[in-house]
Amino acid sequence: MTLATFPASEPKPSWTRYFTFNTDAKVIGIQYIVLAFFFFLVGGLLAMIIRGELITPEADLVDRTVYNGIYTMHGTVMLFLFVFPVLNGLNNLLIPTMIGAPDMAFPRLNAVAFWLVPIFGVLLMSSFFVPGGPAYSGWWSYPPVSIQNPLGHLVSGQGLWLTAVALSGVSSIMGAVNFVTTIIRMRAPGMGWFRMPVFCWTALAAQSLQLIGLPSLTGGAIMLLMDLVAGTSFYDPAGGGDPVLYQHFFWFYSHPAVYVIILPVFGIFSELFPVYSRKPLFGYVYVAVASFIIVGLGLVVWVHHMFPSGVPEWMRNLFMFTTMLIAVPTGVKVFAWLGTLWRGKIRLTTPMLFCLGGLFNFVFAGVTGIMLATVPIDIHVSNTYFVVGHFHYVIYGAAVLGIFAAIYHWFPKFTGRMPYEGLGKVHFLLTFVGANLNFLPMHPLGLMGMPRRVSSYDPEFTFWNVIASLGAFLLGVSVIPFLLNMVSSWVRGPRATHNPWNAIGLEWLLPSPPAEDNFGEHVPVVLSRPYGYGSGEPLVEHQAEIEAALIQAEQLESAR
Amino acid sequence: MTTAYPTPTPAPEGHHAEGHESHNLTGFIIFLCSESVIFLAFFSGYALLKTSALDWLPPGVDGLEWQMPLINSIVLVSSSGTIYLAERAMAKGSLWGFRAFWLLTMALGAYFLYGQAVEWSSLKFGFTSGTFGGTFYLLTGFHGLHVATGVFLMTLMLIKSFIPGNYKGGEQGVQATSLFWHFVDVIWIILFLLIYVWQRS
Structure with missing residues (x-):
C-alpha cells in the first residue's frame, strides 16, 4: 500500500462563493437548500394568510379574488420553489459524497439548473404586481378557468405562472439528467447496484420519474399557453377542444410528482433508522427494488385525480385498482423500517x-x-x-x-x-x-x-x-x-468530527466539511452495503487507516 | 501541514471513468428519452382530440395533400442514411468523407424545412382553425423546430471538424448529433402516419 498525502487544512473558502456561479455540487446543494427555505417562508406567509382568513366563517381578511391568488401561489411556491429545490439540494450534497464521486457528471449544467430557480422564482413573485394579480386558478391551473384573460393584457398572472412552471420544468430536467448520469456512471469502485445506499436508489427512482413525467406537463402547459395567448382551442370546447385532456397531461406528471417528493424521503428514512437504532436496514434489497415498483405503478394511477371528471367507468375501476396496488411496495418499505427499529438501540x-x-x-x-x-x-x-x-x-x-x-x-x-x-x-x-x-x-x-x-x-x-x-x-x-x-x-x-453520529457510509469517511473534490484521487474500494451496524464488517478497503488519518487530522486541527 | 492518507488499490475497470467527456453521451441519451415523452403527449392529445371530435376538419378544408409531405419524408429518411455514412467515414479516419456526407445530410435537412415552409404557405387553415389547425401546426411546428436544431448542431460539428486534431479518435458530439437526427427522423415517421395517412375520422 502506498501512502499519499493531502493537506489537512486548506485555506478556508469565502462564504461569498454561495452567491456566485459555482460548479461544486456541495456549494450548489447549500444554495438550493437556503434558497428553498427563503421560499418556504414566502409560502408559509401565504399559508398564514389563508388560515387567518379561515379562522372565521366570513370572508373578512382578504378580498375573495386575492384569496384565490393566495392559495394558488401558496401551492405553487411550496411545490416548485420549496420542496423540489430543497430535495435537489440534498441530492447535490448526498449523491456525489455517498457514491464517492468528485462532483456531479455535468457541473456546469448543474449550476445552470440551480440559477434557473431564482429566475423563475422572481418571475413568479412578479405576478403579484401585474394588473389582475397572480394566477388564481389553483396550483393545477385547470381550463377553462386558467384560459380566461378578462383584462386582455398580454402579460397576465396566469401567463407568468405558466412561464415560471415551464422554466421550473427545464431546470428539473437538467437536474434529472445530471443525477441519473452521475449515479449510473460515477459510483466508487466496488459499489455495485446492491451496495448502493438506499437514498441513491430512491433518488434514481425519483429522477427517472421526473424524466418520464415532466415532459407531459410541459407539453400540456405549452398547449395551455397557446390557448391563453395565441387563440387556439386545444382545451376550449367552443373550438372542438377538450378541457379533460389537460387534466390527463397535468396528472400524468403531477401524480408521479408526489413520488418524486416522497421517494427521497423514503431514502432518508432508510438511511437514518439504521443509524439511530444501531441495526442493519431490514430487507435492503426489497426496500431498494420497491422504489422502482413505485415508479412503474406510479405512472399508471393518475386518473384517480379525475374520478369526478367524466371518465369512463372501466377507467375508474382500473385506476382504483392500480392505485391500491401502490400500497404494496410502500407497505414493504414501512414494514422494513419497523423491522429495522424492532429491538434496536433507539437513540x-x-x-x-x-x-x-x-x-x-x-x-x-x-x-x-x-x-x-x-x-x-x-x-x-x-x-x-x-x-x-x-x-x-x-x-x-x-x-x-x-x-x-x-x-x-x-x-x-x-x-x-x-x-x-x-x-x-x-x-x-x-x-x-x-x-x-x-x-x-x-x-x-x-x-x-x-x-x-x-x-x-x-x-x-x-x-x-x-x-x-x-x-x-x-x-x-x-x-x-x-x-x-x-x-x-x-x-x-x-x-463536528468526521462521523459524529457513528454512522456507516462513504460520506462519513470524508472530513467535515469535505474537500472540494471529495475523495479526489483516493476513492476507497467499497466492500459491502453501508448498513453493517453491529457486524463490525468494514465498508471499504483500508477503513481503519482512513479513519485513523481522519482522526489524526482532527486532532491536529483542534490542537491549533 | 500534511497528513498520511492511504491510497486504495487501483480501481477495477468500469465505473470510475476519468474526465467528464465520457458521460456526455449517456446524459444525452437520457435527455432524448425524456424528450420523446413530449412528442408522446402531443401524439396522444392529437389522437384523443381527433377521435372525439364532431367536426374534425374546419369548413372549406377537405383533407391534407400528401404528395409533397411524402417527398419530404423520403428526403428525411434518406438523410438518416447519409448521416450514418458520414459517421462511418469518420470511423475509417476519412475526415473529408465525413464532411461530404455530413454536408449532404445538412442539405437534405434544409430541403425538408423548405418543403415544410412551402406546404404551410399553401394551406387554407391557420393555427387557430379549431383543434385540427391547432394540433397540425403544433405537431409539424414542434418537429420542424427539432429539424432546425439538428441542422444547427450539424453546422457546429462541421465547423469543429476544421479545428486541427479535434476529431482524432472519434467525437461524442458527432455521435450525439447523429443520434438526435435519427430520433427526429423516427418522430417524423410517426407524425406522417398520424397526420397524413390517418385522415378518415
Missing part, C-alpha cells in the same frame, strides 16, 4: 425524532390515501378539505419532516458544525404537534362537506377551522427555533 436524537414523526404521519396519509382511491368515497369527498388534509399529511407531515431529519443529520457533514439538540427538539415538538393540529381537523371538515378553495364557509364548520388555524400558527412559530438553530450552529456551533 432519540433530533433527526430520529423527525424520522419517527414523519413515518407516523406517512402511515396516516397512506390510510386516507386508500380511502381516496376508492371511487365512491373519492366522489363523495372530491374537492373537499379531506383531500387537502390528505396531501398535507403527505407533503408536510411526511416529506417536510423527513427533509428536516436529513438536514439535522447531514448538517455537521457539510458545515463542519454540530446543530444544537435542544433547539432541534423544540423545533420537532412544535412541528409535529402543529402539523397534526393543522391537518387532522381537515379530515372531519371534508367528510362534513366543506369545499376547498373557499374564503367563507358555513358556521357549522367553525370549530375545526379554528383548531386548524391554531395548528397552522404553531407551525408558523416552529420555523423560529429552526432558523435560530441553523444560523447560530453554522456560525458558532461546536466543531
Whole structure:
C-alpha cells in the first residue's frame, strides 16, 4: 500500500462563493437548500394568510379574488420553489459524497439548473404586481378557468405562472439528467447496484420519474399557453377542444410528482433508522427494488385525480385498482423500517425524532390515501378539505419532516458544525404537534362537506377551522427555533468530527466539511452495503487507516 | 501541514471513468428519452382530440395533400442514411468523407424545412382553425423546430471538424448529433402516419 498525502487544512473558502456561479455540487446543494427555505417562508406567509382568513366563517381578511391568488401561489411556491429545490439540494450534497464521486457528471449544467430557480422564482413573485394579480386558478391551473384573460393584457398572472412552471420544468430536467448520469456512471469502485445506499436508489427512482413525467406537463402547459395567448382551442370546447385532456397531461406528471417528493424521503428514512437504532436496514434489497415498483405503478394511477371528471367507468375501476396496488411496495418499505427499529438501540436524537414523526404521519396519509382511491368515497369527498388534509399529511407531515431529519443529520457533514439538540427538539415538538393540529381537523371538515378553495364557509364548520388555524400558527412559530438553530450552529456551533453520529457510509469517511473534490484521487474500494451496524464488517478497503488519518487530522486541527 | 492518507488499490475497470467527456453521451441519451415523452403527449392529445371530435376538419378544408409531405419524408429518411455514412467515414479516419456526407445530410435537412415552409404557405387553415389547425401546426411546428436544431448542431460539428486534431479518435458530439437526427427522423415517421395517412375520422 502506498501512502499519499493531502493537506489537512486548506485555506478556508469565502462564504461569498454561495452567491456566485459555482460548479461544486456541495456549494450548489447549500444554495438550493437556503434558497428553498427563503421560499418556504414566502409560502408559509401565504399559508398564514389563508388560515387567518379561515379562522372565521366570513370572508373578512382578504378580498375573495386575492384569496384565490393566495392559495394558488401558496401551492405553487411550496411545490416548485420549496420542496423540489430543497430535495435537489440534498441530492447535490448526498449523491456525489455517498457514491464517492468528485462532483456531479455535468457541473456546469448543474449550476445552470440551480440559477434557473431564482429566475423563475422572481418571475413568479412578479405576478403579484401585474394588473389582475397572480394566477388564481389553483396550483393545477385547470381550463377553462386558467384560459380566461378578462383584462386582455398580454402579460397576465396566469401567463407568468405558466412561464415560471415551464422554466421550473427545464431546470428539473437538467437536474434529472445530471443525477441519473452521475449515479449510473460515477459510483466508487466496488459499489455495485446492491451496495448502493438506499437514498441513491430512491433518488434514481425519483429522477427517472421526473424524466418520464415532466415532459407531459410541459407539453400540456405549452398547449395551455397557446390557448391563453395565441387563440387556439386545444382545451376550449367552443373550438372542438377538450378541457379533460389537460387534466390527463397535468396528472400524468403531477401524480408521479408526489413520488418524486416522497421517494427521497423514503431514502432518508432508510438511511437514518439504521443509524439511530444501531441495526442493519431490514430487507435492503426489497426496500431498494420497491422504489422502482413505485415508479412503474406510479405512472399508471393518475386518473384517480379525475374520478369526478367524466371518465369512463372501466377507467375508474382500473385506476382504483392500480392505485391500491401502490400500497404494496410502500407497505414493504414501512414494514422494513419497523423491522429495522424492532429491538434496536433507539437513540432519540433530533433527526430520529423527525424520522419517527414523519413515518407516523406517512402511515396516516397512506390510510386516507386508500380511502381516496376508492371511487365512491373519492366522489363523495372530491374537492373537499379531506383531500387537502390528505396531501398535507403527505407533503408536510411526511416529506417536510423527513427533509428536516436529513438536514439535522447531514448538517455537521457539510458545515463542519454540530446543530444544537435542544433547539432541534423544540423545533420537532412544535412541528409535529402543529402539523397534526393543522391537518387532522381537515379530515372531519371534508367528510362534513366543506369545499376547498373557499374564503367563507358555513358556521357549522367553525370549530375545526379554528383548531386548524391554531395548528397552522404553531407551525408558523416552529420555523423560529429552526432558523435560530441553523444560523447560530453554522456560525458558532461546536466543531463536528468526521462521523459524529457513528454512522456507516462513504460520506462519513470524508472530513467535515469535505474537500472540494471529495475523495479526489483516493476513492476507497467499497466492500459491502453501508448498513453493517453491529457486524463490525468494514465498508471499504483500508477503513481503519482512513479513519485513523481522519482522526489524526482532527486532532491536529483542534490542537491549533 | 500534511497528513498520511492511504491510497486504495487501483480501481477495477468500469465505473470510475476519468474526465467528464465520457458521460456526455449517456446524459444525452437520457435527455432524448425524456424528450420523446413530449412528442408522446402531443401524439396522444392529437389522437384523443381527433377521435372525439364532431367536426374534425374546419369548413372549406377537405383533407391534407400528401404528395409533397411524402417527398419530404423520403428526403428525411434518406438523410438518416447519409448521416450514418458520414459517421462511418469518420470511423475509417476519412475526415473529408465525413464532411461530404455530413454536408449532404445538412442539405437534405434544409430541403425538408423548405418543403415544410412551402406546404404551410399553401394551406387554407391557420393555427387557430379549431383543434385540427391547432394540433397540425403544433405537431409539424414542434418537429420542424427539432429539424432546425439538428441542422444547427450539424453546422457546429462541421465547423469543429476544421479545428486541427479535434476529431482524432472519434467525437461524442458527432455521435450525439447523429443520434438526435435519427430520433427526429423516427418522430417524423410517426407524425406522417398520424397526420397524413390517418385522415378518415
